[in-house]
Amino acid sequence: MQNSNDHIVRSFDKELRTIHEIIIRMGGMAENQLAEAVDALVQRDSAKAEMVRAEDAKIDALEEELEAAVVQLIALRQPVANDLRAVISALKISSDLERIGDYAKNIAKRSIAINQMPPQKSVTSIMRMSRLVQEIVKDTLDAFSHSDKDRAIDVWHRDEEVDEMYTSLFRELLTYMMEDPRNIGACTHMLFIAKNIERMGDHATNIAETIYYLSTGHKLEGKRPKGDRTPFQILSAEEDNGEVEI
Amino acid sequence: MDMQNFKTREKAAMAEPKIIARDVNVYYGQSQALKSIELDIAANEVTALIGPSGCGKSTFLRCINRMNDVIESCRVEGRITLEGIDIYNSGLDPVLLRARVGMVFQKPNPFPKSIYDNIAYGPRLHGIASGKDELEATVESSLRRAGLWEEVKDRLDSPGTGLSGGQQQRLCIARAIAVNPEVILMDEPCSALDPIATAKIEELIDELRENFTIVIVTHSMQQAARVSQKTAFFHLGELVEVGETDKLFTSPEDQRTQGYITGRFG
Numbered sequence: 001m002q003n004s005n006d007h008i009v010r011s012f013d014k015e016l017r018t019i020h021e022i023i024i025r026m027g028g029m030a031e032n033q034l035a036e037a038v039d040a041l042v043q044r045d046s047a048k049a050e051m052v053r054a055e056d057a058k059i060d061a062l063e064e065e066l067e068a069a070v071v072q073l074i075a076l077r078q079p080v081a082n083d084l085r086a087v088i089s090a091l092k093i094s095s096d097l098e099r100i101g102d103y104a105k106n107i108a109k110r111s112i113a114i115n116q117m118p119p120q121k122s123v124t125s126i127m128r129m130s131r132l133v134q135e136i137v138k139d140t141l142d143a144f145s146h147s148d149k150d151r152a153i154d155v156w157h158r159d160e161e162v163d164e165m166y167t168s169l170f171r172e173l174l175t176y177m178m179e180d181p182r183n184i185g186a187c188t189h190m191l192f193i194a195k196n197i198e199r200m201g202d203h204a205t206n207i208a209e210t211i212y213y214l215s216t217g218h219k220l221e222g223k224r225p226k227g228d229r230t231p232f233q234i235l236s237a238e239e240d241n242g243e244v245e246i
Numbered sequence: 247m248d249m250q251n252f253k254t255r256e257k258a259a260m261a262e263p264k265i266i267a268r269d270v271n272v273y274y275g276q277s278q279a280l281k282s283i284e285l286d287i288a289a290n291e292v293t294a295l296i297g298p299s300g301c302g303k304s305t306f307l308r309c310i311n312r313m314n315d316v317i318e319s320c321r322v323e324g325r326i327t328l329e330g331i332d333i334y335n336s337g338l339d340p341v342l343l344r345a346r347v348g349m350v351f352q353k354p355n356p357f358p359k360s361i362y363d364n365i366a367y368g369p370r371l372h373g374i375a376s377g378k379d380e381l382e383a384t385v386e387s388s389l390r391r392a393g394l395w396e397e398v399k400d401r402l403d404s405p406g407t408g409l410s411g412g413q414q415q416r417l418c419i420a421r422a423i424a425v426n427p428e429v430i431l432m433d434e435p436c437s438a439l440d441p442i443a444t445a446k447i448e449e450l451i452d453e454l455r456e457n458f459t460i461v462i463v464t465h466s467m468q469q470a471a472r473v474s475q476k477t478a479f480f481h482l483g484e485l486v487e488v489g490e491t492d493k494l495f496t497s498p499e500d501q502r503t504q505g506y507i508t509g510r511f512g
Binding site: 007009079080082083084216217 | 467468471495496497498503504507508509510511
């Protein structure tokens with residue numbers, strides 16, 4: 001007797017596996033791109049940054065490959081139930097991963113610009129934030145490869161930490177900019193880099209929601225905890241005593 | 247969803263089920279074909295019965311208009327009610343029951359008569375039409391509702407068996423609705439038809455549900471997904487799962503349902 005998880009038509013299983021594997025590969029690449037981009041920033045290594053920029057095309061190509069596979073599978077197999085959820089989820093996850101790749105590429109570009117300016121103190125904070133997001137992306141992929149809804153929920157909650165780090169980095173960078181307007185150029189780049197990393201966390205959260213749907217057939221209910229308070233922040237500088245209020 | 251559609255659905259949800267089956271057990275001699283089936287069938291909806299061969303879905307369909315009566319070894323236990331009336335134990339005449347619960351079979355089976363007489367047969371038998379004019383009107387309206395009128399209006403005297411397979415099946419549907427039934431049972435009505443004829447029947451089923459309650463047995467899961475509002479999955483004589491069709495095909499509750507509809511067993 002065949003395994004009850006296998007389809008009667010075996011090529012169907014093969015196609016689903018292919019789609020699954022593309023996601024795993026894309027995920028691994030996106031995670032790696034983030035690590036490399038931040039490395040390029042920390043080590044002030046523009047050559048590495050250029051490599052990250054070039055590498056992004058591979059993630060884009062994988063996304064296209066996945067889209068083609070999904071379209072073909074839907075057309076030829078008319079998947080239903082968990083199979084349907086698997087292909088729709090793959091499509092959504094791949095676009096999240098592709099965006100994560102884009103953000104990594106953008107970090108790489110900005111690091112090339114920053115490398116031409118004096119070293120930045122906030123690099124350490126960026127590094128910490130990036131490590132956390134790398135872990136989250138990795139855990140998200142693990143949750144995906146095991147269809148593990150509990151791990152997906154865990155990841156979903158951890159994005160709050162990223163948001164909090166981003167909020168504190170935002171304050172830190174504002175302080176540097178106020179200290180010395182010559183920092184503004186580099187700090188703006190750093191702020192965008194931090195925002196990029198924060199957005200990557202959001203995409204990982206999306207993926208976690210998709211994994212939950214994939215494995216249960218239900219939407220993840222409830223409001224996601226959010227720690228990014230920067231949209232509500234008001235800035236005022238007291239020129240008289242040089243004190244800064246954020 | 248538009249308002250009209252919403253209202254019809256709301257009405258259907260509030261109303262009593264058209265057909266209620268409780269603890270229905272069916273035996274062919276020693277072997278049990280259906281095990282304690284409990285199913286509500288809502289009015290003005292299409293309910294699809296799916297499941298692998300031998301799962302009991304056709305047996306259940308045939309219980310609803312007592313078609314199993316003619317099989318000698320067949321024994322039906324339990325209760326099936328049509329608008330609250332027990333169809334097995336209330337002294338209801340099976341012939342009258344079948345006028346209220348019509349049936350369309352897998353293979354189109356027109357009578358070896360003219361197209362006109364195929365439709366007129368039932369109304370004549372049940373004395374539904376009084377006079378020739380009314381009978382003619384019934385024939386025309388039945389053919390129109392079955393989407394066949396335009397194709398056959400000029401040759402009502404030619405034999406029904408001379409039509410194409412798809413036309414014959416629509417003729418059988420017209421014949422079924424000519425006696426004004428409340429429920430139409432369809433046993434794999436499209437399995438002998440090409441995709442175009444199938445699409446026409448499916449379109450027809452969707453139109454018919456405004457006035458009739460439809461129960462359809464189909465081997466095509468795509469067809470069940472396309473035409474029905476509720477789907478019931480049978481396996482080894484049991485009703486495994488019944489629910490909204492869109493839910494059943496996206497996130498079924500039972501592993502067996504999932505395995506079957508995704509093509510993992512059957």
